[in-house]
Amino acid sequence: MEHHNDDAFGEASKVIAGGVNSPVRAWKSVGGNPIFIDHAQGSRIYDSSEREYIDYVLSWGPMILGHAHPEVVTAICEAAQKGTSFGAPTHAETVMAGLICEAIPSIERVRMTSSGTEATMTAIRLARGYTGKKMIIKFDGCYHGHADSLLIKAGSGVTTLGIPGSPGIPEELANLTLSLPYNDTASIEKAVERHASRLAAIIVEPVAGNMGVVPPREGFLKKLRELTSRNNIVLIFDEVITGFRFHFGGYQNLINITPDLTCLGKIIGGGLPVGAVGGKKEIMERLAPTGDVYQAGTLSGNPLAMSAGIVTLQILKSKITSFPSLANQADGLCREMESLFSRQGIAVCTNRVFSMFTLFFQEGPVNDLTSALKSDISLYARFFHVMLQNGIWLAPSQFEAGFLSFAHTSEDMDKTLNACAKTLRTL
Ligand SMILES: *Cc1c(COP(=O)(O)O)cnc(C)c1O
Numbered sequence: 001m002e003h004h005n006d007d008a009f010g011e012a013s014k015v016i017a018g019g020v021n022s023p024v025r026a027w028k029s030v031g032g033n034p035i036f037i038d039h040a041q042g043s044r045i046y047d048s049s050e051r052e053y054i055d056y057v058l059s060w061g062p063m064i065l066g067h068a069h070p071e072v073v074t075a076i077c078e079a080a081q082k083g084t085s086f087g088a089p090t091h092a093e094t095v096m097a098g099l100i101c102e103a104i105p106s107i108e109r110v111r112m113t114s115s116g117t118e119a120t121m122t123a124i125r126l127a128r129g130y131t132g133k134k135m136i137i138k139f140d141g142c143y144h145g146h147a148d149s150l151l152i153k154a155g156s157g158v159t160t161l162g163i164p165g166s167p168g169i170p171e172e173l174a175n176l177t178l179s180l181p182y183n184d185t186a187s188i189e190k191a192v193e194r195h196a197s198r199l200a201a202i203i204v205e206p207v208a209g210n211m212g213v214v215p216p217r218e219g220f221l222k223k224l225r226e227l228t229s230r231n232n233i234v235l236i237f238d239e240v241i242t243g244f245r246f247h248f249g250g251y252q253n254l255i256n257i258t259p260d261l262t263c264l265g266k267i268i269g270g271g272l273p274v275g276a277v278g279g280k281k282e283i284m285e286r287l288a289p290t291g292d293v294y295q296a297g298t299l300s301g302n303p304l305a306m307s308a309g310i311v312t313l314q315i316l317k318s319k320i321t322s323f324p325s326l327a328n329q330a331d332g333l334c335r336e337m338e339s340l341f342s343r344q345g346i347a348v349c350t351n352r353v354f355s356m357f358t359l360f361f362q363e364g365p366v367n368d369l370t371s372a373l374k375s376d377i378s379l380y381a382r383f384f385h386v387m388l389q390n391g392i393w394l395a396p397s398q399f400e401a402g403f404l405s406f407a408h409t410s411e412d413m414d415k416t417l418n419a420c421a422k423t424l425r426t427l
Contacts, residue, residue, distance in 0.1 A: 005033065005035055005036055005047065005048060005049065006033055008036040008048060009033040009034060009036070012036075019034075020034065024060075024395075024396065024397060024400075025396075027396040029377060029381065029396065029397045029398070030380070030381040030384045030385065030396045030397065031381055031385075032385065034396070035047045035048075035388075036048045038050070039068075040055065040063075040067035040068060041066075041067050041068050042066040042067060042068070042405075042407035043055060043066055043067075043405060043407040043408040043409065043412050044067070045067065045393055051391075052391060053388070053391050053392060053393035054391060054392050054393060054408075054412050054415060054416055055067070055393045055405075056392070056393060056394050056395070056402040056403060056404070056416075057393055057394065057395050057400075057402070057403070058403045058405055059266075059271060060266070060395075060400075061209075061241050061245065061266040061267065061356075061401070061403055062266040062267050062269060062270065062271050063271055063403075063405055064244070064245065064267050064312075064316070064355075064403070064405050064406065065270070065312060065315055065316075065405060065406055065407065066405040066406060066407020066408075067271075067407070069270075069311075069312075069315070069407075071311050071315060072270050072271070072308050072311050072312055072315075075307040075308060075310070075311040076272070076304055076307055076308050078307070079092075079303045079304050079306075079307035080304060082303070083303065084302070084303060084304055085298075085299060085302055085303065086303070087298065089301075090301070090303055090306070092301075092303055092306035092307060092310060093112060093301040093306055095306070095310050096112065096268075096301070096306045096309050096310050096313075097110045097112070099310065099313045099314070099317070100264065100268065100276060100278060100313075101278070103244070103248050103249040103250070103253075103313070103317075104239075104243070104249050104250045104252065104253065104262060104278070105253070105258075106250075106252060106258045106259060106260075106262060106279060106280070107262055107278035107279055108278075108279065108280060108281040108284065109278060109279070109280075109281050109284035109285065110276050110277070110278030110284070111276065111277055111278065111284070111287060111295065111300075112274065112275070112276050112297075112300050112301040112305075112306075113274070113275040113276060113277065113295075113297055113300055114273045114274065114275060114297055114299050114300055114302070114305070115145065115265060115273055115274075115275045116144075116145050116238075116240035116263060116264075116265030116266065116275040117144075117145025117146055117147055117275070118145075118275050118297065118300075119145070119240065119263040119264065119265055119275035119276055119277040120144040120145045120147060120150055120203065120236070120238055120240070120263045120277075121145065121147035121149075121150070122277045122287075122295045123201070123203065123234075123236045123238075123261045123263050123277045124136060124147070124149050124150065124200075124201060124203070124236075125293055125295065126234070126261065126277070126283055126284070126286060126287065126293050126295075127200045127201035127234035127236065127260075127261065127283075128200045128201070129286055129291075129292065129293035130200075130234060130283050130286050130293075131199075131200045131201075131232055131233065131234060133197070133198055133199055133200040133233075134176050134198060134200060135176050135177075135178065135195055135198040135199045135200060136149060136176065136177050136178070136199070136200055136201045136202070136203060137177075137178045137179075137180060137188070137191060137192075137195075137199065137201070137202045137203070138150060138152065138153075138154075138177060138178075138179050138180075138202075138203050138204070139179065139180055139181065139182040139204055139205075139208070140153040140179050140180065140181050140182060140211075140368065140369040140370075141153065141154075141182055141208060141210065141211030141214070141368065141369030141372060141399075142154070142182065142203075142204060142205045142208055142210060142211075142238070143205075143210035144203055144205075144238050144240075144263070145240075148169045148170075148173050148174075149173060149176065149177050150177070150203070151166050151169060152169075152174055152177045152179045153179040153369070154210075178191060178195070181368045181369070181370065182204075182208055182211075182214060182216075182220075182367070182368045182369065183214070183216060183217045183220050183367050183368050184368065185217075185219065185220055185223045188202075188223065188224065188227065189223070189227065192227045192228075192231060192233070196231040196233070199231065199233045200233065200234060201233060201234040201235070201236050202224055202227070202228055202233055202234075202235055202236065203236040203238055204221070204224060204235075204236070204237060204238065205237075205238050205239075205241065205242070206221055206237050206238075206239065206242055206250075206251040206252060206255070206257075207241075207242050207251055207353045207356070209241040209242070209356060209400075209401040210241075210399070210400070210401075211368075211369050211372045211399050212351065212358035212360055212366065212372050212375075212398060212399045212400060212401065213351040213352065213353055213356050213357055213358040213401045214351060214366060214367060214368065214372065215351060215353050215367075217367060221255060221257050222257060225257050225258075225259075228260070234260045234261060234283065235259045235260050235261070236259060236260065236261045236262070236263065237250065237251070237252055237259035237261070237262050237263070238262075238263045239251060239252070239262050239263060239264055240263055240264060240265035240266050240275070241266055241356070241401065242356075243262070243264040243265075243266070243267060243268060244264075244267040244268060244313065244316055245267060245354065245355065245356060245403075246323060246327070246353070246354040246355070247320065247323045248313075248316050248317045248319075248320050248323075250262060250264075259279065260279050260280050260283055261277060261278070261279035261280070261283060261284075262277070262278055262279055263275065263276070263277050264276040264277075264278070267312065267316075268309050268312070268313065269305055269308060269309050269312075270308030270309050270311060270312030271308060271312075272302075272304060272305040272308045272309070273299075273302075273305060274305045274308075274309055319406065322406065323354070323355075326354070326355045326404055326406060327354040327355050329355070329404055329408065329410075329413065330352060330354065330355045330356070330357055330404045331352065332413065333357075333404070333413050333416065333417070334350045334352050334357050334359070335350075336413075336417050337350075337359060337416075337417065337420055338350055338359070340417065340420050340421050340424055341359070341424065344424045344425075344427070346361070346379070346424065346427070347361070347362055347363045347364075348360065348361060348362070349362055349363060349364025349365060349366055351364075351366055355403060355404040356401045356402065356403055357401065357402050358398075358399075358400070358401055358402060359402075360372065360375045360398065361375045361376040361377070361379050361380045361383070361398060362374045362375045362376060372399060375398050375399075377398045379427065380398040382427055383423060383424075383427060384396060386422075386423040386426055386427070387419060387420070387423050390419035390422055390423055391415065391419055392415075392416055392419045392420070
C-alpha cells in the first residue's frame with residue numbers, strides 16, 4: 001500500500017502525539033515533514049514512494065551490520081516460530097549475557113532490559129542503593145535516555161528543541177542531578193570536592209555522541225575514575241552507542257579504564273528493543289532477587305530480541321579484524337567531504353572516532369556542548385534537505401552522530417561524495 005508522504009505524516013499526527021514515537025524523528029530542527037520508511041536493506045533505506053537513500057543514521061546506531069542482515073533476520077524468524085515471549089528464563093539469555101561479559105571484562109554480571117533508558121535508569125538506582133547517597137553528576141550534552149534524573153541538559157533531542165530540562169520532572173529530583181561541562185577536568189574536581197559525601201554516581205558517555213560526536217580529552221575519563229574511586233562514587237559508562245561500535249567490546253577496553261557499571265543498548269539488540277546494565281558483581285548483586293534494589297521487565301531478555309542480539313554479537317566477534325577498515329572508510333569519507341567543503345569555502349569541523357562522526361558546520365574545535373552549539377544549524381538544515389534529494393540519508397539534526405555499517409561499500413562512498421559535491425554547489 002503506497003502512501004503519499006505528506007498524507008502519511010498528517011494521518012499519523014491525528015493518532016500519534018506529534019505524529020512520531022520519538023521526537024527527533026519529527027525533523028523539527030531541519031524543518032519539513034519526516035519521510036516515512038517502507039523498508040531497508042544493507043546500507044540502503046527506502047521510503048514509502050520507493051525512493052532509495054544511503055543511510056548514515058542506521059536507526060541512530062544499532063544497524064552496524066546493515067539493515068535486514070540475512071543471518072539476523074533468519075535468527076529472528078526461527079525464534080518467532082518457537083514463541084515470542086514466555087515470562088520465564090531461556091538459555092538464549094545466558095548466551096547473550098555470556099557474550100557481553102566476555103567482550104567487556106568489567107561486566108561480571110549483567111541484567112537485560114528493553115531499552116537503553118531502562119539500563120541507565122537502573123544504573124542510577126543501583127548506584128544510589130549501593131552507596132546510600134542521592135546526588136549524581138552528568139555532563140552537558142550527554143544523553144542517557146529519558147529517565148527523570150537524567151533528562152537535564154541532555155543533548156540532541158532536547159538541544160534540537162531548545163529545552164534545557166523538561167516539565168514533568170520534579171524540581172526536588174532535578175536538584176539531585178548536577179550537569180557539568182564535558183571534558184572540563186577542573187569543574188569536575190571542584191564539584192566532587194564539594195559534594196563527595198552526597199554523590200552516588202557520575203555517569204558519562206565515554207565518547208559523547210548526543211551533541212554530535214565529541215571525543216574525551218586526554219585524561220578526562222581517567223580523572224573521573226580517580227575521583228570516583230577515592231570518594232565511594234559509582235562510575236557509570238554509558239556505552240549505549242559506543243558499545244561494540246569500535247571493536248568487539250566497549251570503548252573502555254580500548255582506553256583501559258574500568259567503570260563500576262556499564263550501560264549498553266542499540267548495537268547489542270541488532271535492531272530490536274534491547275538494553276543492558278552490567279558491572280561489578282558486588283554492585284550488580286544488589287539487584288532483586290539477590291538484593292533489595294528492585295528492577296524488572298515483562299519483556300526483558302525477550303527471545304526475539306536475544307536472537308537478534310546474539311547473532312549480531314557473534315558476527316561482530318567474527319569481524320574483529322574488520323573494524324579498522326570500517327574506521328578507515330569513515331576517515332576517508334570525512335576527509336573527502338571536508339575537502340569538498342573547503343573548496344566551497346564553507347567551514348566545517350570534523351569530529352570522528354572510528355566509524356562515528358559529525359561534521360560541525362563551524363570552524364571548531366568542538367569539545368563540549370557550548371562549542372557544539374556554535375554550529376550554523378540553518379546551513380546544516382539546507383545541507384540536510386539537498387543531500388536527501390540527492391539520495392543521502394543524514395541525521396535530521398546537527399547534533400547527532402553519523403555512522404557507517406559493514407554493509408557500506410566504496411560505491412556508497414563515491415555516490416555520497418558526488419551527492420555532497422552537487423549539494424554544496426547549490427548552498
Ligand atoms: C540512545 C541512547 C540511550 C537511550 O537508549 P534508548 O534505547 O533510546 O532508551 C542512552 N544513552 C545513550 C548514550 C544513547 O545514545
